[in-house]
Amino acid sequence: MTNRVNVVSSGHTFSVEAHETVLEGALRAGVALPYGCRDGACGACKGKVVSGEVEQGGYQDKALSASEREQGMALFCCARAKGDISIEVREVPGAGEIQIKTLPCRVDSIEKIHDVAVLKLKLPASERLQFKAGQYIDILMKDGKKRSFSIANAPHDDAFLELHIRHQAGGSFSDYVFTQMKAREIMRFKGPLGSFFLREDSDTPIIFIASGTGFAPIKGIVEHILHHGTLRPMVFYWGARTLADLYMAELAGSWQAQNSNFTFIPVLSESLPEDQWQGRHGLVHQAVLDDFKDLSGYQVYACGAPVMVEAAHSSFTHKRALLEDAFFSDAFFLAKDTAVSG
Incomplete structure (x- = not known):
């Protein structure tokens, strides 16, 4: 079943499938809703449901209070439309300009500084990842899980993607990076993602x-x-x-x-x-x-x-x-x- 979402503040509309969250549908359509963790934890994707209903998925209380829910607020990263809806949310200028891709990459180097691994990933020769400074990618693991890491290099310096990974006790991926990962290993990732990036239309300090x-x-x-x-x-x-x-x-x-x-x-x-x-x-x-x-x-x-x-x-x-x-x-x-x- 397909539902329509109308963003009141901008006039943008997009479709969302039954299995998709509102945010997933927006990203697929190139509508730049704000978001961060995509797991109901940070509250960056919060907005108001003006008409219609959503099914709110699991989230952390600090991201959406009970009083906010009573006022019609929702977290669009984990909310699914129960029919056609209209929402009110501040869109992110420029965030929808770049295509989100799923690509393979090769581990070029791993430099360990204290408890941080500086990982450099090489894309295929025919590919470059266009991104905005400050965005992140999802590393797609073989067990179906994903790990999100910020891109540490600037967009002009795109020969490699640089990630900074702290060794976390008990963390399966960071343990793997520090103890088993080898140069030339092949991985897959999805990106660029996130609404945390430089706003270049300002000269504000x-x-x-x-x-x-x-x-x-x-x-x-x-x-x-x-x-x-x-x-x-x-x-x-x-x-x-x-x-x-x-x-x-x-x-x-x-x-x-x-x-x-x-x-x-x-x-x-x-x-x-x-x-x-x-x-x-x-x-x-x-x-x-x-x-x-x-x-x-x-x-x-x-x-x-x-x-x-x-x-x-x-x-x-x-x-x-x-x-x-x-x-x-x-x-x-x-x-x-x-x-x-x-």
Whole structure:
């Protein structure tokens, strides 16, 4: 059975099959609804059902509260239409321009830095993946499961796809990457995915905030901006526990040394005596709060642990006047068997 979905705010319409979620139907039709985890955890795809009904699939309570459901809100990544529906949701400019593909790739190299594997994937000679800086891909595993990882390189540097994979205790995929994966191994992936990418239609100053491997998409975005010579002021806060967890600090430091419009501020929460750390301590979002009393003239790109992303969004919008539509985020949620995205 096929149902029609009307996006009231834009006038776009698309069909959705009985087995599809509203988001899946939108992506198939090239309608750019916002989304992140696609698993009912992050709330990025939330919108209002204006008319008609949806069957809401499983989700986490923090992504959709009971009061929001009473107001007609839904998570379109896990909601299925029960007939023709009209919805109200903010579409993402430019996100639907790029075709989503399923492609093979070959492992070209695996570089292990502390507890992060920097994986470079080579596409077939006849293929290139067009993507926006900051998006992610799904690695398609042989057992039918998938693992989501941000693309860490910029779109112009597309000879390889670079992924940053943290070794997570008990994580089946990260264990495999660190203990068994070999160069030249063949895998399949689907992408590009996600509505976390650089908005290039603005010259507003940017604050980047990352925890852990949330650095990966930030790296792609920063390298894209620097490649194009854009002079937007940028401040990058990277939070980690110890100095070793800032696994590419030298690279971020080189951006600052070579570009007057870029500032790098690393923040450690649990520095070790051997780190001899003289820099900033504490929570990374708090460092931003300490440095900026008014964020109304900024865009913020936040990526990493959900608790950090949520704290940044709440405190920046409520305490520092950041506009709601100037906060862009990608929260890395654990997969069901504890493999981690990012």
